[in-house]
Amino acid sequence: xxxxxxxxxxxxFQSGTPTLNSKPNTMFNLDxxxxxKTNLQSAIIILHPVSTVTGTISSYSITMLKVPxxxxxxxxxxxxxxxxxxxxxxxxxKPLQDDDERGTRELTFYHSxxxxxxxxxxxxxxxxxxxxxxxLKASDGSGLRPHLVLxxxxxxxxxxxxxDIKIGSRTWYLEASxxxxxxxxxxxxxxxxxxxxxxxxxxxxxNESGFWKPGRKLVRNFTADxxxxxxxxxxxxxxxxxxxxxxxxSVYGGCDGILERLLELKTWFEDQTMYHFRSCSVLLLxxxxxxxxxxxPFAEVKLIDFAHVVDGNxxxxxxxxxxxxxxxxxxxxxxxxxxxxxxxxxx
Amino acid sequence: xxxxxxxxxxxxFQSGTPTLNSKPNTMFNLDxxxxxKTNLQSAIIILHPVSTVTGTISSYSITMLKVPxxxxxxxxxxxxxxxxxxxxxxxxxKPLQDDDERGTRELTFYHSxxxxxxxxxxxxxxxxxxxxxxxLKASDGSGLRPHLVLxxxxxxxxxxxxxDIKIGSRTWYLEASxxxxxxxxxxxxxxxxxxxxxxxxxxxxxNESGFWKPGRKLVRNFTADxxxxxxxxxxxxxxxxxxxxxxxxSVYGGCDGILERLLELKTWFEDQTMYHFRSCSVLLLxxxxxxxxxxxPFAEVKLIDFAHVVDGNxxxxxxxxxxxxxxxxxxxxxxxxxxxxxxxxxx
Numbered sequence: 049x050x051x052x053x054x055x056x057x058x059x060x061f062q063s064g065t066p067t068l069n070s071k072p073n074t075m076f077n078l079d080x081x082x083x084x085k086t087n088l089q090s091a092i093i094i095l096h097p098v099s100t101v102t103g104t105i106s107s108y109s110i111t112m113l114k115v116p117x118x119x120x121x122x123x124x125x126x127x128x129x130x131x132x133x134x135x136x137x138x139x140x141x142k143p144l145q146d147d148d149e150r151g152t153r154e155l156t157f158y159h160s161x162x163x164x165x166x167x168x169x170x171x172x173x174x175x176x177x178x179x180x181x182x183x184l185k186a187s188d189g190s191g192l193r194p195h196l197v198l199x200x201x202x203x204x205x206x207x208x209x210x211x212d213i214k215i216g217s218r219t220w221y222l223e224a225s226x227x228x229x230x231x232x233x234x235x236x237x238x239x240x241x242x243x244x245x246x247x248x249x250x251x252x253x254x255n256e257s258g259f260w261k262p263g264r265k266l267v268r269n270f271t272a273d274x275x276x277x278x279x280x281x282x283x284x285x286x287x288x289x290x291x292x293x294x295x296x297x298s299v300y301g302g303c304d305g306i307l308e309r310l311l312e313l314k315t316w317f318e319d320q321t322m323y324h325f326r327s328c329s330v331l332l333l334x335x336x337x338x339x340x341x342x343x344x345p346f347a348e349v350k351l352i353d354f355a356h357v358v359d360g361n362x363x364x365x366x367x368x369x370x371x372x373x374x375x376x377x378x379x380x381x382x383x384x385x386x387x388x389x390x391x392x393x394x395x
Numbered sequence: 396x397x398x399x400x401x402x403x404x405x406x407x408f409q410s411g412t413p414t415l416n417s418k419p420n421t422m423f424n425l426d427x428x429x430x431x432k433t434n435l436q437s438a439i440i441i442l443h444p445v446s447t448v449t450g451t452i453s454s455y456s457i458t459m460l461k462v463p464x465x466x467x468x469x470x471x472x473x474x475x476x477x478x479x480x481x482x483x484x485x486x487x488x489k490p491l492q493d494d495d496e497r498g499t500r501e502l503t504f505y506h507s508x509x510x511x512x513x514x515x516x517x518x519x520x521x522x523x524x525x526x527x528x529x530x531l532k533a534s535d536g537s538g539l540r541p542h543l544v545l546x547x548x549x550x551x552x553x554x555x556x557x558x559d560i561k562i563g564s565r566t567w568y569l570e571a572s573x574x575x576x577x578x579x580x581x582x583x584x585x586x587x588x589x590x591x592x593x594x595x596x597x598x599x600x601x602n603e604s605g606f607w608k609p610g611r612k613l614v615r616n617f618t619a620d621x622x623x624x625x626x627x628x629x630x631x632x633x634x635x636x637x638x639x640x641x642x643x644x645s646v647y648g649g650c651d652g653i654l655e656r657l658l659e660l661k662t663w664f665e666d667q668t669m670y671h672f673r674s675c676s677v678l679l680l681x682x683x684x685x686x687x688x689x690x691x692p693f694a695e696v697k698l699i700d701f702a703h704v705v706d707g708n709x710x711x712x713x714x715x716x717x718x719x720x721x722x723x724x725x726x727x728x729x730x731x732x733x734x735x736x737x738x739x740x741x742x
Binding site: 373 | 619711
């Protein structure tokens with residue numbers, strides 16, 4: 049039996065409609081294509097044709113793509129817009145953007161990085177696994193579009209707290225268009241990018257009452273003090289005005305903690321002159337439930353968004369490195385303060 | 396006997412004139428003030444009144460100020476312009492600039508830094524010693540102007556090779572005027588500041604035939620390869636197209652070498668959140684003659700130019716740090732290459 053893949057249709061669902069008359073992974077004929085009841089806002093059906101020995105397609109199995117539940121920044125595949133999708137097998141499908149050639153650039157980066165033998169194993173772990181590209185009907189209804197197939201970083205976690213931090217005091221680069229440079233220049237000055245060397249682009253923090261997920265405008269106006277506050281809340285059991293930082297030591301500290309991972313990255317950035325990561329984010333993930341159940345990893349550090357990676361030309365990425373060092377200092381201070389307050393609590 | 400200081404006059408000399416009829420440090424009365432033959436382009440005479448026990452000024456000793464011979468960047472006190480002067484006692488007199496409040500800012504920095512007990516001793520050594528201020532007639536003939544009295548870093552060296560490297564991928568800062576930001580933004584993009592995270596602002600390299608001191612325009616157009624070439628020439632016995640790097644190991648390497656000093660600075664910048672050093676330079680000095688005679692220090696690393704230092708506000712100076720790391724990488728590569736070529740020579 050030969051198998052193949054075919055991307056057939058895109059349809060936006062409203063919760064509860066249309067009528068349920070099939071289930072995921074049901075085998076069915078193309079003629080009887082139908083949709084099933086779902087509680088997702090939107091979904092893409094991929095039909096995998098199942099052929100007979102004579103090559104005739106007898107039936108299809110389906111894969112359902114949905115809007116990532118835990119996406120905290122970037123364009124979202126909602127309201128007819130172009131955005132990434134995920135499946136239930138741990139894949140993240142990111143549409144290649146065609147404005148400013150950023151799509152091509154991200155794909156080029158993944159190809160280069162995947163085959164680059166000079167990337168140490170412990171550094172490769174910081175990057176989502178790349179599974180190639182796949183043609184899918186885009187979530188904005190614009191037709192077939194190539195998507196990067198990447199590791200879905202959140203797939204192993206039920207309620208992950210996530211911080212998306214765009215690193216660097218400058219998001220533009222000399223090779224970009226003048227309009228792009230001016231837009232970035234303005235945005236960098238009016239956020240913490242210039243002052244702190246990084247900015248939080250999005251976040252969600254899980255607590256007993258659900259996720260705290262401030263809106264984009266609020267996040268964009270974050271000050272240095274807001275950043276400190278977010279870093280405290282990220283490792284607290286509460287997100288009120290006085291976060292308890294009770295997970296700080298476990299999540300930020302220790303030899304498996306986020307701080308140690310960031311320092312590993314820093315060491316690599318002090319040396320590597322292959323890539324310059326403009327507008328790239330460090331994603332911090334912490335899953336309280338995994339932690340409380342003793343599951344590992346309960347905290348992760350990943351790099352994401354490589355649409356603006358340019359050739360390093362033999363120079364280190366001083367922009368990323370400087371911003372990363374600044375962010376490390378912020379995390380260190382939260383960790384030190386939390387230890388200080390724990391000590392105070394004890395005496 | 397009480398002594399005091401008085402700043403009395405400024406006069407521009409042409410080489411060989413006026414007639415010699417007094418010597419430096421000669422005691423003489425104000426009435427008999429006269430000038431002496433000099434081969435300096437310009438000089439300032441400071442009269443130090445020598446008083447009797449009754450307080451009457453009986454005579455004056457003189458200090459002669461001259462244009463720094465080894466100044467490689469910044470405004471120069473020539474052609475009626477405002478610039479720094481030096482004396483023969485190892486002092487560097489830097490006029491306080493009054494545009495953009497940069498003079499006040501530099502003085503404020505020196506006062507703050509001098510009295511700051513959180514500056515480790517080994518870091519203080521990187522900064523010129525600050526001896527307060529002194530009212531002097533400015534070299535541009537504009538009248539009395541306060542001057543910072545600083546350590547003249549070059550005074551112990553006969554023929555120092557000097558590199559002045561402005562550190563940081565951004566020379567502007569949010570507190571500056573819009574015009575200043577736009578000027579810096581343009582200059583940063585058109586020099587190596589943005590691409591490398593630093594730019595060479597000036598240099599002189601001593602060799603058998605005298606100093607190689609390329610003009611400002613040439614220096615401003617330096618590329619990454621030019622920077623590498625300059626770093627090789629700095630530690631070579633020749634400045635031709637194939638510098639021999641014969642001093643690389645002694646000057647850049649070793650526990651007293653420039654690289655080790657730069658790494659010391661880096662460690663401090665990873666931690667300190669007190670000052671942000673915009674448009675500040677690292678000055679590298681190497682005196683071949685001191686080296687060949689076994690005198691120490693034959694190589695030095697200093698920080699200079701603090702007219703654009705702003706409050707760190709609890710954030711590390713990620714802009715300086717990133718640029719410094721990039722510069723460190725360049726120096727490391729020259730050192731590694733020179734070792735490689737030495738090995739190749741041997742085998």
